[in-house]
Amino acid sequence: MNRKKTVLIDGTSMLKEAYYAVPANCVKGLRNVVARIIEEKQTDYIAAVFGGMNENGTAARDLMDNETRLKETLGSLKIPVFEKEGARSLDLICSLAKNCISDEKDVSVLTADENFLMTLSQHITAWIPGVGEEGTELIIWTEEKVKKEFGLEPEQLKDVFSLERGAGIGRKTACRLVSQYGSLQAIYGQKEELESGQIREALTEYEQQINKEAQFLCLKTDYDVHLDEVRTIAESEIAEIMDMDFEPASFPEEVVEISSEGWMGKAITELADAEAIFSGCAAGTSLGLQVAGTDKKIAALALCLSKEECWCLVAQGNLTSEYLKEKVEEVISRGANVTVLDLKSQLSFINVSDEKTVFDASLAAYLIDPLKSSYEYNDLAQDYLQLSLPSKTELLGKRTIIQALAENQNQAVTCMCSMAYVSFMCGSILKEGLKTAEMERLFYEIEMPLVYSLFTMEETGIRVERDRLKEYGDRLKIRIKETEQKIYEQTGETFNINSPKQLGEILFEKMKLPGGKKTKTGYSTAADVLEKLAPDYPVIEQILDYRQLTKLNSTYADGLAAYIGSDERIHGTFNQTITATGRISSTEPNLQNIPIRMELGREIRKVFVPQEGCVFVDADYSQIELRVLAHMSGDERLIGAYQQAEDIHAITASEVFHVPLTEVTSLQRRNAKAVNFGIVYGISSFGLSEGLSITRKEATEYIEKYFETYPGVKLFLDKLVADAKETGYAVSMFGRRRPVPELKSSNFMQRSFGERVAMNSPIQGTAADIMKIAMIRVDRALKKQGLQSKIVLQVHDELLIETRLEELNQVKKLLVEEMKSAASLAVPLEVDANVGESWFDAK
DNA sequence: AGGATCACG
DNA sequence: ACGTACGTGATCCTC
Numbered sequence: 118m119n120r121k122k123t124v125l126i127d128g129t130s131m132l133k134e135a136y137y138a139v140p141a142n143c144v145k146g147l148r149n150v151v152a153r154i155i156e157e158k159q160t161d162y163i164a165a166v167f168g169g170m171n172e173n174g175t176a177a178r179d180l181m182d183n184e185t186r187l188k189e190t191l192g193s194l195k196i197p198v199f200e201k202e203g204a205r206s207l208d209l210i211c212s213l214a215k216n217c218i219s220d221e222k223d224v225s226v227l228t229a230d231e232n233f234l235m236t237l238s239q240h241i242t243a244w245i246p247g248v249g250e251e252g253t254e255l256i257i258w259t260e261e262k263v264k265k266e267f268g269l270e271p272e273q274l275k276d277v278f279s280l281e282r283g284a285g286i287g288r289k290t291a292c293r294l295v296s297q298y299g300s301l302q303a304i305y306g307q308k309e310e311l312e313s314g315q316i317r318e319a320l321t322e323y324e325q326q327i328n329k330e331a332q333f334l335c336l337k338t339d340y341d342v343h344l345d346e347v348r349t350i351a352e353s354e355i356a357e358i359m360d361m362d363f364e365p366a367s368f369p370e371e372v373v374e375i376s377s378e379g380w381m382g383k384a385i386t387e388l389a390d391a392e393a394i395f396s397g398c399a400a401g402t403s404l405g406l407q408v409a410g411t412d413k414k415i416a417a418l419a420l421c422l423s424k425e426e427c428w429c430l431v432a433q434g435n436l437t438s439e440y441l442k443e444k445v446e447e448v449i450s451r452g453a454n455v456t457v458l459d460l461k462s463q464l465s466f467i468n469v470s471d472e473k474t475v476f477d478a479s480l481a482a483y484l485i486d487p488l489k490s491s492y493e494y495n496d497l498a499q500d501y502l503q504l505s506l507p508s509k510t511e512l513l514g515k516r517t518i519i520q521a522l523a524e525n526q527n528q529a530v531t532c533m534c535s536m537a538y539v540s541f542m543c544g545s546i547l548k549e550g551l552k553t554a555e556m557e558r559l560f561y562e563i564e565m566p567l568v569y570s571l572f573t574m575e576e577t578g579i580r581v582e583r584d585r586l587k588e589y590g591d592r593l594k595i596r597i598k599e600t601e602q603k604i605y606e607q608t609g610e611t612f613n614i615n616s617p618k619q620l621g622e623i624l625f626e627k628m629k630l631p632g633g634k635k636t637k638t639g640y641s642t643a644a645d646v647l648e649k650l651a652p653d654y655p656v657i658e659q660i661l662d663y664r665q666l667t668k669l670n671s672t673y674a675d676g677l678a679a680y681i682g683s684d685e686r687i688h689g690t691f692n693q694t695i696t697a698t699g700r701i702s703s704t705e706p707n708l709q710n711i712p713i714r715m716e717l718g719r720e721i722r723k724v725f726v727p728q729e730g731c732v733f734v735d736a737d738y739s740q741i742e743l744r745v746l747a748h749m750s751g752d753e754r755l756i757g758a759y760q761q762a763e764d765i766h767a768i769t770a771s772e773v774f775h776v777p778l779t780e781v782t783s784l785q786r787r788n789a790k791a792v793n794f795g796i797v798y799g800i801s802s803f804g805l806s807e808g809l810s811i812t813r814k815e816a817t818e819y820i821e822k823y824f825e826t827y828p829g830v831k832l833f834l835d836k837l838v839a840d841a842k843e844t845g846y847a848v849s850m851f852g853r854r855r856p857v858p859e860l861k862s863s864n865f866m867q868r869s870f871g872e873r874v875a876m877n878s879p880i881q882g883t884a885a886d887i888m889k890i891a892m893i894r895v896d897r898a899l900k901k902q903g904l905q906s907k908i909v910l911q912v913h914d915e916l917l918i919e920t921r922l923e924e925l926n927q928v929k930k931l932l933v934e935e936m937k938s939a940a941s942l943a944v945p946l947e948v949d950a951n952v953g954e955s956w957f958d959a960k
Numbered sequence: 961a962g963g964a965t966c967a968c969g
Numbered sequence: 970a971c972g973t974a975c976g977t978g979a980t981c982c983t984c
Contacts, residue, residue: 616982617964636964638983643965668966672979698976700969707978710968718967742969742975795974804974865971877975881969885976913969913976 120223120240123344124154125213126165127228128198129206132187133170133527134229134246136180144186150227150255151194162222164197164344166213169205199342207232212340214241220344227255232334234263235274268296275334276301282383283327284319285393288425301331319393382419382427382534384527388435394420394428395444400452405541407533408445408463409518414438415466416519418445419533421541427534431522442467449474456544458494458536461693464572472569473561478540480564481547483694484556488856492694494539501543506535559852559886564693567889570896570908571691571701577907577919578686579708579725581677586724590674593666600663607656614663617642630654665717673712673721680706691911698878699853699885700913709912713960722957727919731906732952734925735959736932737915739947740765741884742797748942749850749883752829759944766790772826773819792823796830797880799873834876841875849882850940887946888914891939898931910956917956925952 128147135143154160167188170180188198199209207230214224218240226233226243233243237260247256263271273295280291280301294316298304304311304320311317320327385391398404398420405421415438421427432438449455450470457463460477469475479492482500489496498504512532513521522529551557605611608628612619621640624630630651635641644661651657680687687706695702703709711725712718727733738744743765747755758768770789771778781789788809795805806816824831838860841847845861846854855878859871892911895918899906906928910917916936920928929950936948953959 613982615965615980618983638963641964664966668980671981672967676979695978696976700976702977703968704978707968710966710978712967714968798973798975801974803972808974866973869971870973873973873975881976884969915969 120221121161122159123162123164123217123222123224124160125210125217125224125226126151126163126191126196127206127210127226127230127233128165128167128184128187128191129170130228130230132184133180136183144183144190147187148190148194151191151196154227155194160225162217162344164199164213165191166199166206166209168200168203168209169207197344201340201342204337204340206230208337209340209342211236211336211338213342213344215338216343225257232278234258235271235278235334236336237263237271267292273300275331276304278334279327279330283330284323285390285397285428286316286319287423290316301327315397322389322393380421380425380427380534380538381531382421382429382538384530385428385430386433386436388440391430391436391440391444394422394430395448397422398448398451398453401454403454403456403541403544404448405537405539405544406445406455406457407536407540408457408466409522409529409533410438410466411519413465415441415445417522417529417533419530419537421534421537424538424542427538429530429533429537431530446470454544456540458492458497458540461568461572461575464569465576469569472566475565476544476548477565477568478543478547479694480568481551481560482543484560484564484853485547485550485554486856487694487697487699487854494536497543498535498539501546502539506539554852554854556852556854563851563886563889563893566893567693570892571693573896574908574911575688575691577909578682578684578688579909579917579919580686580728581681582724582726583678583681583685586674586678586681586721589720589724590670590678593670593674597663597666597670600659600666604656604659604663607659614660615667620660628656665715669712669718669721673718677706677721677724696885697855697874699849699855699882699889701885701889701911708910711956719957722960723955725956726954731919731921732925732954733909733956733959734906734918734920734929734932734950734952735915735956736918736936736948736950737912738884738888738936739949741887741914741946742880743793744942744944744946745850745880745883745887746797746830746833747944749879750827750830750833751943752827752833755827755830756943766793769793769823769826773822788819792819795820796823796834797877799876800834801869801873837879838872838875841871847875847878847882849879849886851883851886853882853886855882884914887940888916891936892916894935894939895932898935899928902927902931904928917959920952 131147132143135146151163155163167184170177170184191198199213201209210226210228210233214226214236217224224241226241228243229246231245233245237243237258239260243258244255245258246254260271263269263274267274267277269277269292276295277288277291280286280294281288286294294304295301298307308317308320311320385394402422405419407419408415409418410416415432417429417431418441419427419429430436430441432441446467446469449467452471452474454476455474456476456478458477458479460475460480478497482489482492482497493509495506495508498506509518509532512528516524518529518532521532551560601614604614608623610623610627612623614620618639620642624642625640635646644664647657647661677687680689682688687708689706689708690704692702692704712721744759747759754772758765758772762768766789767778767781767786769792770776770781770785773789773792774781774785776785791805791809795801795808798804800820802813802816802820805820806813809816837847841857842860845858846856848854855874857871857874857878859867860875862868862871888911892908895916896908899908904921904924904927906918906920906924908916909919916932918928918932929952933948933950937946940946951959
């Protein structure tokens with residue numbers, strides 16, 4: 118018997134699903150799916166049904182717009198659309214399907230509503246988006262597949278869903294119960310015989326809600342709807358329709374796959390529901406957590422308790438943010454095994470009493486591979502779960518979670534649950550990864566504790582005198598105008614001095630200055646080129662002045678002013694998962710590149726001041742990287758040099774050039790200093806010759822002499838490269854790894870770069886490790902000794918503390934001691950400390 | 961979006 | 970022969 122095929126599209130659920138995955142492309146995506154079904158002649162009849170869209174807020178309006186457009190599109194594909202006032206699409210489709218079957222047709226329902234699974238029969242199948250072999254695809258559900266996956270008849274799923282949604286019972290448990298007892302009614306009939314007390318309680322407590330869910334799942338199949346129209350449409354017409362464009366241009370164009378995972382979770386807004394969820398978070402249970410909010414107030418909190426159980430608790434009504442804070446802190450202190458992503462960003466919402474119970478998955482992923490550009494949930498899902506999830510931007514556009522939450526719960530809920538889910542799923546994988554890579558101590562003893570130190574530092578911020586910064590900027594602006602005029606006079610042209618293109622043309626073509634091209638785009642006008650090229654032209658000096666002035670003005674004067682908060686302080690961000698070597702980085706604003714080398718720029722540091730009753734204590738390591746090199750290489754002569762020495766560059770010069778220390782010339786010292794730098798950067802004669810403006814031959818000679826003097830260094834560096842070539846990564850003293858894929862490159866330049874990286878990373882990385890240890894210890898000592906002083910900045914080898922006047926001596930001593938003793942090396946770790954009324958004075 | 965430039969370690 | 974010193978971030982300009 119050859120039955121005709123019918124496809125019924127659940128427009129409402131499919132649109133909603135697509136909309137929350139890709140708001141911009143939802144209609145287009147669905148159109149493509151439908152067009153494919155028609156083109157591939159997978160059906161004889163097709164119809165769409167709408168009804169029962171229950172959304173709130175802006176999403177409702179947005180969805181209505183999209184629904185209208187989708188209906189238009191379906192109309193142009195000559196697909197009949199069924200709709201009835203007050204009717205749910207679920208009921209309409211079931212009614213239609215019933216009539217189709219009695220007309221001897223087979224029905225496939227294209228839907229994102231898994232409730233349809235309970236209606237499957239010999240003649241009804243469902244196509245539901247889900248994860249298949251090749252990522253997200255339409256999964257064909259048949260009666261047999263339901264029996265296989267759930268171990269139940271389709272109609273029994275109604276009871277499973279009711280238990281799940283009404284009582285928050287996990288899917289597996291619910292299936293087991295229904296399978297064991299046959300039906301919901303039977304379960305209640307023998308409730309007292311149930312072994313699990315937890316389930317007994319849930320059944321009692323949530324009886325009403327379970328009944329409500331069951332009621333919701335009762336289908337109405339007697340709507341008077343019939344499918345008698347035969348769909349006919351020419352292929353040329355389809356092509357035309359496919360070309361139609363109705364997307365707003367402002368949204369990203371990427372097509373994101375539709376997904377309907379069991380873990381996607383639901384928004385919880387009732388206190389009783391939240392209670393039940395928290396009661397499931399006993400000591401020792403593993404869970405994924407994600408907190409979001411503003412101004413220290415929790416707005417939402419996602420919890421993942423198993424791989425199919427995710428909840429997003431939204432602060433609302435009785436379910437207050439205070440309650441959520443209290444409960445989640447209780448869960449953590451009770452000793453639950455909590456995994457989060459980017460812990461530092463969540464510490465303003467919760468107090469973590471026991472620093473050992475929270476595991477930061479992003480941070481672990483960073484240690485395992487520090488070369489990645491980000492460690493968000495979708496990155497981790499891809500790398501560790503082989504799962505493609507829509508990114509935060511794809512879900513929310515430019516909105517933050519909080520904004521999206523206010524406008525529309527579901528997108529934000531999906532995002533929150535994704536984070537909790539990925540945390541939950543990646544936790545054990547990453548812990549195993551850390552163990553395999555021998556980075557457990559680095560992680561648990563350095564990186565995790567540092568999260569709290571960095572959080573405190575960010576929260577503290579640094580005071581900046583707004584008025585004084587403004588005055589500084591005004592002075593710069595006057596000088597900029599003057600300099601600008603002089604340059605216009607001397608070049609005889611009014612142009613944009615900031616444009617390297619215009620500047621290059623005027624200098625090298627119009628004024629015919631000596632020199633030529635250097636970059637891909639044209640003439641190089643970089644400072645070192647200009648200095649070398651034309652010391653005789655006064656205009657060059659003006660241009661360099663102009664550059665300096667505008668840099669200071671835009672980046673520092675105006676730039677910093679934009680970040681001063683109402684507390685007169687700048688709270689920058691210190692990133693722990695950015696650099697390849699283990700250093701931290703600073704953004705919004707970058708507080709690690711405030712000028713110091715030039716006099717005029719250095720002035721800016723005068724506006725960084727401590728609050729009343731405080732002074733700054735600044736301490737920095739003296740040549741920490743070279744000392745690390747001395748220690749790690751074990752070169753006796755270099756170690757000896759450091760044990761006796763104050764001026765290491767002079768001593769290096771004395772030993773390399775075989776002259777008494779007192780007779781070292783300033784040129785020799787300068788050369789030795791450059792070689793020392795070169796060694797740390799991963800020496801090459803080319804690089805050194807550039808840095809010293811000497812020939813390559815001379816540079817090679819310097820390096821050879823250096824290695825003759827310190828043979829242990831040569832052996833050490835060679836071994837670093839050899840080891841990295843063998844293992845694929847460079848390693849610091851504390852086990853921090855940096856992969857060096859460039860070492861395998863067939864390209865000479867790439868490979869040479871890899872070799873320099875293999876030499877530099879362990880040195881820079883170890884110095885970074887030591888500074889991190891020092892920060893943690895200084896921070897802990899301040900807290901332990903009950904001091905109010907706070908670390909306000911870290912600049913790689915420098916710490917700045919805002920110190921209460923009465924604590925000054927104690928803090929200064931503690932700071933220096935903790936920094937010096939952060940690591941025990943074969944050479945002493947020297948620390949220079951200064952006190953001042955501003956950062957300028959303390960340096 | 962990517963390059964050039966320049967601020968820091 | 971190739972042609973760069975290592976690690977960052979912000980701003981401006983050009984495409």
